[in-house]
Amino acid sequence: MTKIATIVGGGVIGGGWAARFALMGWDVRIFDPDPEAERKIAEVVAGAARALPMLYEAPMPKRGTITFHADLGEAVSGADYIQESVPERLDLKHKVIREIQAHASEGAVLGSSTSGFKPSELQEGAMRPGQIVVAHPFNPVYLLPLVELVPGGADEATVVRARTILTEIGMFPLHVRAEIDAHIADRFLEAVWREALWLVKDGIATTEEIDNAIRYGFGLRWAQMGLFETYRVAGGEAGMRHFMAQFGPCLSWPWTKLMDVPEFTEDLIDLIADQSDAQSGKYSIRELERQRDDNLVAILRALKGREAAAGKLILEHDATLRCALGDGVPLVTVRRTVPVDWTDVNGHMNEGRYGQVFSDASEELMTHVGADRAYIEAGHSYFTAENNIKYLAETLAGEEFYVETRVMQGEGKKLRLWHEMKRSSDNAMLSTCNQFLLHVSLDTRRSCPPQPHVLKAVERLAAAHAGQEEMADG
Template sequence: MNNVAAIIGGGVIGGGWIARFALMGWEVRVFDPDPEAERKIGEVMANAARVLPMLYEAPMPVRGAVRFVGSVAEAVEGAAWVQESVPERLDIKHRVLAEIQAACPVEAVIGSSTSGFKPSELQEGAARPEQIMVTHPFNPVYLLPLVEVVPGGASDAHAARAKEVLTSLGMYPLHVRAEIDAHIADRFLEAVWREALWLVKDGIATTEEIDNAIRYGFGLRWAQMGLFETYRVAGGEAGMRHFMAQFGPCLQWPWTKLMDVPEFTDELVDLIADQSDQQSGALSIRELERLRDNNLVAILRGLKQQEAAAGKLIKAHDDTLRGPLGDEVPLVTVRRVVPVDWTDVNGHMNEGRYGQLFSDASEELMTHVGADRAYIDAGNSYFTAETSVKYLNETHAGEDIYVTTRVVLGKGKKLRLWHEMCRAADDAVLATCDQFLLHVSLETRRSCPPLPVVLEAVERLALKHGEAS
């Protein structure tokens, strides 16, 4: 099918869906009767366009067009994916889903962002219930990969297509096998939220103290190990069985009030709202979103470097975005956006990251000539012996950059590369790197000639690049 997505409802979640689809190369049609929808979604798109590319070392797909239309029918006509993100009222959802099905292709996936309704409730009275399912994301949709996919009565073919599309967007489709109110993640969050309300109401902790307990403690563990794996480690060498034996009995103790709900009075609302204003009211929502997104990028990139949790998912998706180098001279070895965790106290890219960037360019060149992962695993590689970097212009987070690479010497075990880092907006040269490498045996850790197939490719590039200079 085509890569056209229709987003019905452009609020916080709908706007995130628009950004995720568009930045991954899909054409997006949007219907939202709010007269301010285009402005609000534009702000979400700006946030997403700044940070999502920071997660990737590979170049992003060409951004898809976002078009605002005047009706549901116009939005969904010919669409491969339709995402319903209208208010959480079942009567509204039924009406909108009927409009969608009256105009969309029968093979299209219709996903609902609902956090509360089960798919069977959405499918009631539908012309084609097998087409409708829950695809519940998490805010911000353009950065957080989790999507709870609850097919219910949806067909296996539609569910499989949904998971395929979500994976291609860099997301993680969690297949919820059985219908349940609030799915999986929100049920868990609801329990934590309820306990937090009691702690504030009873004067045990403020909103800020509760947030600090999470972000300075177990929240960091959950981000990379989840709940059960965290407790497995807490059980020591004996693992989960020991943890359950040690802490299981305390579940009988009246520590928490998870089964009770505090009375939702005006006084409780005022107490929490006032504490929240005192905690972070100095920042606007947009400023808080920017801070949140910067922190998420840094955390996710840290996990990516370790190939753990959500970072492993992003690494795998990043690899799918990489294509082989072309035949141009010089070779464009890197195209990317500068991430926030590459900047220093001066507000520009740290000098150590230039070394990483030029190293990435060299690795792309190595792969191009056949000195790839398999070549290295077989005991051969190139080691850098010397580099000389010149910093010509400042580089800032969020800037699109690219690196060009020339082979200026390729003879025997010697390889010399000339890199230029440029700003994509105006092709200004930001930095250069003169890099000298030697081919080595990973068994002896000493220099040696490359294998013939790699040597031939290197010599061929050196000749070609020399002729073009």
């Protein structure tokens, strides 16, 4: 069944929403009077299509269509989810919401990307106030999972639908239980921003020095532990109580000027802008976005490997995108995109990652025959005894590939697999692997016959794949 999302306002945030929905299989309609909207969104989607799949081992859903509409009523009619991302003017948002609700389905979720307005302010005077929620994301929307979901007076059914849809497209809906200006995250950001302005204005630090303090220090901690958990660890074995007792008195010291906002003069604006230009003006915005996206992919994948914070969310979402292997000959055991953290100084995938690819392929096959996690936890598994990998062509970051696997031998405790790694765009052979595995008891760490149901499944595949041995010998 086709799912439709409408994006009203195609700026940086709207474009990010469009990219995430489309890459997660939704058809997307866009309304934006900007004559450059189609070009701008195409560039955002291109960047997202390169970056987002790198987070997943599973194949991405079939990409949804993106269409542009000159008529707002046409764009929202029949949509399941509507995201308003117009400029932060309450009168404009009220006008847009009125027109949306005049044509939208009553069951559609109407989310607003507003970073400051409360839902009650958006719902005021609306035809169906219970249909409206704040769904405030963070840039880039297609990579960062957080979305602040603020219901206000929205219907519970609307909130449930919004949470379900946002979760399905890989986001983390943070339920903001009470209305407050700027919600939760932007209040933190505003406090840090104000302090940073004072540090620059008073000549204490440059824009680059402040950014370095964040990216080389607490920013990395916050990425996986947040604020309070970070401070809990800082309290040592005694935990948060000790931390509060030790550092609580500092709150009364004149360390910050958070309650005193510097005057936004032209001199201050020039000072900030000049320093920022000196810091990174040599890069285009697209180059900076590429750097940002690649770094976020690497950080999030690292967290994914540790099953921590946002990485755990991606791991769980990854599992929902996987599908059964089926009974094809050969079996397609892997479909994915090469992530940036798999490449070396030459710009191509390094040798160790080919081993990872074929290891993943064999694990998928083992799961397919019943040697899954439960089987391993019961004390049985297959161990690789020998690998013969041939590297036939370069594989670059962002390239999509797949692995075809054949069971060349499946008898007793022996399992031999033949893997072919191919580029998705042209089916070019990138690498092959002749892999020999032995079934092992995890109690004795010695080889032994598989359990009957696994052996039967392996023998069935070996029979189906028989007669293709010459491929492994070629």
